[in-house]
Amino acid sequence: MAAAHLSFLPCPVSAPFHYPVTRLTCSPLYEFPAPTQSRFIIRTRALGNEMLGDFGARDPFPAEVESRFADKVLGNGNTEHKILIPNLSALSLSQQECIPVSPLLSPISEDDAQKLLKKIVGWRLLSEEGGLKLQCLWKLRDFGCGVELINRIFKVAEAAGHFPNIHLEQPNQVRAELWTASIGGLSMNDFIVAAKIDEIRTSDLVPRKRIWA
Template sequence: MAAQTPGELRHKKCLPCEGGVAPYSPDEARDQLQQLDGWRLTHDGQRIRKDWTVKNFMAGMRFFNECARVAEEDGHHPDLHIEGYRNVSVELWTHAIGGLSENDFILAAKISELPIEVK
């Protein structure tokens, strides 16, 4: 599977996944992540995550509201984390397959384009 640019990914829509598809291999995931600035593999290559430091707690909450809007439009939902009131993280994986699917990279590309108030 060839890595896609962020622009290619953003123009796609997440497809429902009820399982039955193979997750990305670690090499495929690493190749795709080279196209997505700041995202990294976690959980032994089964998830991707990006971290930001925002201006303040409310900036983090506004960012999470935008993440939720985009995620709901695509029907693919990330884990959202806020720690220390300014450190926000988004983590993605496809629960139905226990690993990464194209949907995770599509949503990562869309989230990367959201406005965020950094410190």
């Protein structure tokens, strides 16, 4: 490896600044020119005349500081930074938690239930004498897959603290119904649990599709 030689040359008398000129003679590919009056610029020359650009920055000149140029920047005086925390309405139903429901609370109306129904998958509204209910059906591969789905639904419902009615019908069909019996209809808890159940993995339980050659 070639040794690097650093030499300092005296600055000409006519130069406006009395700084030594520094040259690095390790390789002809790198050169540090003398500082100029406006600012110090260090350019790295590589592969011929290709320039990589300026490095570093400069402090403002005294005249710029006296002019208070920063105060003239649009929005400098009234810029406000806020950290916004999403409220419940901004969260998806599956991210919300069930809360205790007072028996004095009115059930969700059918119009509001139809709007919330668009946020869950595979569920439908049932209007019965006891009030509105949510219902979902799963066609599974066999009886054992039905039992496994019921176990997965139970884990989700137990964590949420709100339980659906679950029926294992025929050899391979599971039916789940959600409603809040204490108010005789639907509450937000029913839609929250329905959304959480939607996230249960069922791809390994449903009948396999036939692939024809």
